Amino acid sequence: MQAMLALEDGTIFTGEAFGSTGERWGEVVFNTGMTGYQEVLTDPSYCGQIVVMTYPLIGNYGIMKEDFESKRSFVRGFVVREECRHPSNWRLAETIDSFLKKENVIGLSGIDTRALTRHLRSFGTMRGVISTGTNDVQALVERAKNCPQLTGQELVPTVATTKSYTFPGPGRRVALIDFGAKQNIIRCLQERDCEVVVAPYNITAQEVMSLNPAGVVLSNGPGDPTDVPYAIKTARELVGHVPILGICLGHQILGLAMGCKTYKMKFGHRGANHPVKDLITGRVYISSHNHGFSVDEESMRGLDVIVSHRNLNDDTVEGLKHKFLPVFSVQYHPEASPGPKDSEYIFDQFMDMMTGKEA
Numbered sequence: 001m002q003a004m005l006a007l008e009d010g011t012i013f014t015g016e017a018f019g020s021t022g023e024r025w026g027e028v029v030f031n032t033g034m035t036g037y038q039e040v041l042t043d044p045s046y047c048g049q050i051v052v053m054t055y056p057l058i059g060n061y062g063i064m065k066e067d068f069e070s071k072r073s074f075v076r077g078f079v080v081r082e083e084c085r086h087p088s089n090w091r092l093a094e095t096i097d098s099f100l101k102k103e104n105v106i107g108l109s110g111i112d113t114r115a116l117t118r119h120l121r122s123f124g125t126m127r128g129v130i131s132t133g134t135n136d137v138q139a140l141v142e143r144a145k146n147c148p149q150l151t152g153q154e155l156v157p158t159v160a161t162t163k164s165y166t167f168p169g170p171g172r173r174v175a176l177i178d179f180g181a182k183q184n185i186i187r188c189l190q191e192r193d194c195e196v197v198v199a200p201y202n203i204t205a206q207e208v209m210s211l212n213p214a215g216v217v218l219s220n221g222p223g224d225p226t227d228v229p230y231a232i233k234t235a236r237e238l239v240g241h242v243p244i245l246g247i248c249l250g251h252q253i254l255g256l257a258m259g260c261k262t263y264k265m266k267f268g269h270r271g272a273n274h275p276v277k278d279l280i281t282g283r284v285y286i287s288s289h290n291h292g293f294s295v296d297e298e299s300m301r302g303l304d305v306i307v308s309h310r311n312l313n314d315d316t317v318e319g320l321k322h323k324f325l326p327v328f329s330v331q332y333h334p335e336a337s338p339g340p341k342d343s344e345y346i347f348d349q350f351m352d353m354m355t356g357k358e359a
């Protein structure tokens with residue numbers, strides 16, 4: 001079946017549908033990971049977005065039961081060069097086509113994803129509509145122009161838990177505030193013996209402290225961090241009372257809570273090989289990324305915050321550290337999945353912080 005992607009600037013890409021059918025709108029972004037499509041599809045931070053994969057063959061190792069980063073897929077659409085119909089893998093549970101059908105996600109294959117990515121890199125991330133049911137190009141472009149921007153959609157409540165639940169563990173109790181948390185954050189904390197209390201996105205600071213946690217993790221999540229003012233308030237009230245680690249959206253929320261500003265990047269960072277330098281140790285790590293917003297370094301002047309990590313491709317802020325308090329955060333994904341595990345030391349630093357050994 002023929003399908004189309006129309007961008008708000010009038011550019012059209014035509015290919016073939018796989019997965020579900022119909023029409024979806026969203027912000028069109030690209031991911032440069034060569035593997036990890038299942039983790040991308042199930043990372044709640046992609047909610048509201050149509051994801052373009054730059055690696056030309058997608059689906060070749062299938063979909064595995066153990067590799068989900070959340071219970072379902074929150075992407076609005078999935079664009080590839082070639083969809084593999086005959087995956088090969090001893091762990092395989094199903095094909096990407098059947099997974100996307102079940103998840104109600106439209107896939108679009110046969111697209112020149114290199115040309116599409118170069119377009120997005122030149123002109124920036126933009127809105128788009130993916131459709132299997134029309135040949136009316138003009139109407140589709142109009143719908144892309146008129147669909148909501150990512151900012152203002154308040155996506156966190158659509159992906160995050162509203163009720164607390166606990167993963168038992170023999171070690172320290174960590175409150176993980178869930179803005180759309182990836183499973184691997186929980187796995188990384190469990191591997192370090194933590195008891196993980198997953199708390200709702202709109203929990204108050206008082207409620208967090210009543211859990212008596214040894215530390216708090218602010219999770220990743222979708223959308224613009226300024227769309228969740230209640231979370232910024234909670235983070236602000238927690239600073240100084242408990243060790244805190246922020247990851248991705250959690251890092252941006254923590255930055256805003258400490259007085260920094262955030263901005264929308266031209267096309268963001270999404271992939272598994274971004275070089276990030278730890279400015280405290282001088283070491284460079286290859287890291288996993290998925291973000292379209294960033295903390296503005298200029299806005300940090302005069303605050304009790306330093307830049308702890310920097311992206312070596314474009315010099316953007318990749319980590320923050322409070323000058324005096326046990327509070328720090330990273331913009332990228334120390335939990336990996338997909339991508340390298342090189343940055344798991346961030347969780348070890350958090351463990352040290354909780355035991356008062358301060359990194």
Ligand SMILES: NC(=O)CC[C@H](N)C(=O)O
Binds near residue numbers: 221
């Ligand atoms: N992975 C994340 O937590 C993403 C954070 C935020 N939604 C951004 O795009 O910048």
